[in-house]
Amino acid sequence: MATDTADRSTISRREFLKIAGVTGAMAAGCTISQGSGPAAASSGGGAFRIVHMTDMHLKPELNAAKGFARCMKTIQELQPRPDLIVSGGDMIESALPGDEAYSNKMFDLYLNVVKDSDIPIHNCIGNHDIFAWGSKGAVSPDQPLYGKRMFQQKLGLDKLTYALDHNGWKILIVDDIVQGSENPYLGTFDDATMDWVDKQFAAAAGRPKAIFTHIPVFTLGALYWRPSRGEELPIPGNLVCLNVAHILRLLEKHKVELVVTGHIHQYETHHYQYTTHIGSGAVCGNWWKGVNLGTPEGFTVIDFNADGTVTPQYMDYGWRAEA
Numbered sequence: 001m002a003t004d005t006a007d008r009s010t011i012s013r014r015e016f017l018k019i020a021g022v023t024g025a026m027a028a029g030c031t032i033s034q035g036s037g038p039a040a041a042s043s044g045g046g047a048f049r050i051v052h053m054t055d056m057h058l059k060p061e062l063n064a065a066k067g068f069a070r071c072m073k074t075i076q077e078l079q080p081r082p083d084l085i086v087s088g089g090d091m092i093e094s095a096l097p098g099d100e101a102y103s104n105k106m107f108d109l110y111l112n113v114v115k116d117s118d119i120p121i122h123n124c125i126g127n128h129d130i131f132a133w134g135s136k137g138a139v140s141p142d143q144p145l146y147g148k149r150m151f152q153q154k155l156g157l158d159k160l161t162y163a164l165d166h167n168g169w170k171i172l173i174v175d176d177i178v179q180g181s182e183n184p185y186l187g188t189f190d191d192a193t194m195d196w197v198d199k200q201f202a203a204a205a206g207r208p209k210a211i212f213t214h215i216p217v218f219t220l221g222a223l224y225w226r227p228s229r230g231e232e233l234p235i236p237g238n239l240v241c242l243n244v245a246h247i248l249r250l251l252e253k254h255k256v257e258l259v260v261t262g263h264i265h266q267y268e269t270h271h272y273q274y275t276t277h278i279g280s281g282a283v284c285g286n287w288w289k290g291v292n293l294g295t296p297e298g299f300t301v302i303d304f305n306a307d308g309t310v311t312p313q314y315m316d317y318g319w320r321a322e323a
Helices: 064-076 100-114 149-155 191-203 221-228 244-254
Strands: 048-053 084-087 121-123 162-166 169-174 177-179 185-187 209-213 258-261 268-272 275-279 298-304 310-316
Touching: 048 064, 064 100, 064 298, 100 149, 169 191, 191 244, 258 298, 275 310
Parallel strands: 048 084, 084 121, 169 209, 209 258, 258 275
Antiparallel strands: 048 298, 162 169, 177 185, 268 275, 298 310
């Protein structure tokens, strides 16, 4: 059953957010990287598999649709086959500038590739899937498809934050993107989302729990990404959720086993308190131009074990950027 949060509110940008107290290891530059879930976890209802594919950034150029089709074919041929696919956001190159015709064309590329999948796909919105937030006033908020409405219409979604129940697990798909004042988008769990997540997990007491969202709660990858581009280390709210401390306390309160995100285009796994955090690499790698900071084009396979632990592995589907 799907349950939505209240409408997102616009917030002003905060200066910076520093991450402290993170332990774990970043895995990058490997075609397959593995890890295991926390040592103490709640009991699940049986083993199953989810594929998390994210950051496709589809566009007519650079053979992006051809590459994504190869990715989907690889996923469909996995053994054992996945029960579910979570599409983690940034399906298209970007609707932010507000070009309606081009945005529709990019969404149609995505829909054309996934339409024949016999594995159920659950979609999570990414910042680049939002129409005209970056148009600097050229597109009116009154336009029928403005903001997240285009994504909802194209993907046929009534709600962007919703819950799934699968093999004993409570799985939440969370929209963690709000509109900023200086930056078109910021990552956060707003008050309505925090309240909804709290209630969903409280009702699922004793069951294993997972969250899939686009912008990371926190990330080790950004600590590599920003300095590699000659930028200062503090991490702004368009790379990581602004209210990370509040989210982490909520995860600890409910002993949430798993959080899976995208956005950074680098693969990482680490454990903080009770929770395994997985940041998936991008299907598009370096925006269809090759490997991104050591992480090739790929997707994450997550095996949910019968004892409530998880085993992730990042898989390179063999795409090589074409001129």
